Amino acid sequence: MHEQSCDVLIVGGGPAGLSVAQALPAHVSKIVLHQDREIGKPVRTSGGTWVRDMQALQVPEHLYHVINEIEFRSDNAQSLHQLSDWKMAVLDITGLYQWIGAQAQDNGAQILCGTKFLSTQPDDKGFTSTARARSGQELRIRSSYIIDASGVQAAVMSDLGIAPKPTRVGVGIEHDYAMPDGVSDRAVLLVGSQVLTGYGWIFPAPNNTLRIGVGVIHPDTDVSPRDLMDQLITPDFLARHDLSLGPLIKSNAGIIPSVSYDPHLVHGRMIRVGDTANLATPTVGEGIRQAMDYGQILGRALGETLQTGDPKPLRRYESRARRQFKRDYHFGFMTNQRIATYQPDDWDKSVRRVSRLSEAEMAALVRSEFSPANLLRTAAKQIWHKLRS
Numbered sequence: 001m002h003e004q005s006c007d008v009l010i011v012g013g014g015p016a017g018l019s020v021a022q023a024l025p026a027h028v029s030k031i032v033l034h035q036d037r038e039i040g041k042p043v044r045t046s047g048g049t050w051v052r053d054m055q056a057l058q059v060p061e062h063l064y065h066v067i068n069e070i071e072f073r074s075d076n077a078q079s080l081h082q083l084s085d086w087k088m089a090v091l092d093i094t095g096l097y098q099w100i101g102a103q104a105q106d107n108g109a110q111i112l113c114g115t116k117f118l119s120t121q122p123d124d125k126g127f128t129s130t131a132r133a134r135s136g137q138e139l140r141i142r143s144s145y146i147i148d149a150s151g152v153q154a155a156v157m158s159d160l161g162i163a164p165k166p167t168r169v170g171v172g173i174e175h176d177y178a179m180p181d182g183v184s185d186r187a188v189l190l191v192g193s194q195v196l197t198g199y200g201w202i203f204p205a206p207n208n209t210l211r212i213g214v215g216v217i218h219p220d221t222d223v224s225p226r227d228l229m230d231q232l233i234t235p236d237f238l239a240r241h242d243l244s245l246g247p248l249i250k251s252n253a254g255i256i257p258s259v260s261y262d263p264h265l266v267h268g269r270m271i272r273v274g275d276t277a278n279l280a281t282p283t284v285g286e287g288i289r290q291a292m293d294y295g296q297i298l299g300r301a302l303g304e305t306l307q308t309g310d311p312k313p314l315r316r317y318e319s320r321a322r323r324q325f326k327r328d329y330h331f332g333f334m335t336n337q338r339i340a341t342y343q344p345d346d347w348d349k350s351v352r353r354v355s356r357l358s359e360a361e362m363a364a365l366v367r368s369e370f371s372p373a374n375l376l377r378t379a380a381k382q383i384w385h386k387l388r389s
């Protein structure tokens, strides 16, 4: 058994865990346990996000492809928004995660790839955790704090018996195609009979690739996203979207929690972040920007707490997340549960409603930002439309 110790043990080398390691002060010793062989591989997400957020997080431009148009398509309705203030982006996931990982390493983090967290034992001063490397070697790591950034696995939370792994989850699969002649700047979100009980997407991505994917919610449906995908990409589908696909490069699959937001993030010296903290939007399951943002906020807060011994910065981390997400995700989750039961004609109506929204209102809906002003404006618009028609 190999023994190590550190101030902070971070379980999970996704965007949340790596961002914590990037933002903790350099003098704080930190180890990231990551079960995959490499950071950012395999890809388990489609990487749709927003240019504003990537700029705020100082992500280099070469790591995303800018989207200037977003289209929503159902069986009999279509909505197209030109984007100016709310440009979207599709990320080079491997490139982005490795970029955050490199910064975390420059900041002194030890990243142990191919090493799976197994269990932890708390005591007054912290935790003694065990992990296993792919070689079979066992590690025992002593740490003052432990961060659960293991995504849907909630590996630490479930081991400590704080919360079980989420049972309602979004399950997605996508294919990446090479497009040597280049890709457009239009993203498409697909709803209706082709992807009933979920939604699909066509995302032009960096490095001349096109990502086509579908996601569904289990156990609301037992449909397999792989079967849906096989049925989706037909000659008729390609003709409708004016697509001529190059060779398939790879297929990605991933799982995301789809449960209501629980604002309790700090459990003594165990803190959760990213998907383990359910920070992804309940409407479309977009969580990379929140994982990075709150990973950094947590890294800075924990740095202060370690320096002063005062737990208040960690409380501020928790209350900031509560202020930002609680109300929005409450409405977002209600929307999520409602649209999971939609039939094709409900989707047609919904896409027509989206077509009447301004760019900012559409962005707020996709981002699960349901401020009272947003809700009132959108409701007034729908009522006005009904009265006129």
Ligand SMILES: Cc1cc2nc3c(=O)[nH]c(=O)nc-3n(C[C@H](O)[C@H](O)[C@H](O)COP(=O)(O)OP(=O)(O)OC[C@H]3O[C@@H](n4cnc5c(N)ncnc54)[C@H](O)[C@@H]3O)c2cc1C
Pocket: 011, 012, 013, 014, 015, 016, 017, 033, 034, 035, 036, 044, 045, 046, 047, 048, 049, 115, 116, 117, 118, 149, 150, 151, 152, 153, 155, 170, 171, 172, 173, 215, 253, 254, 255, 256, 273, 274, 275, 276, 280, 285, 286, 287, 288, 289, 291
């Ligand atoms: C199909 C799909 C499509 C998505 N599309 C988008 C999108 O377009 N835009 C967007 O913003 N978000 C999207 N998301 C959500 C986004 O991927 C997540 O919100 C984001 O990855 C959360 O980051 P994280 O670091 O919290 O978790 P993760 O990215 O899941 O990282 C956690 C890491 O921990 C590792 N791990 C787990 N257990 C252990 C263990 N026991 N020991 C060691 N390591 C462990 C895992 O291997 C994993 O790499 C999508 C998700 C899915 C499933």
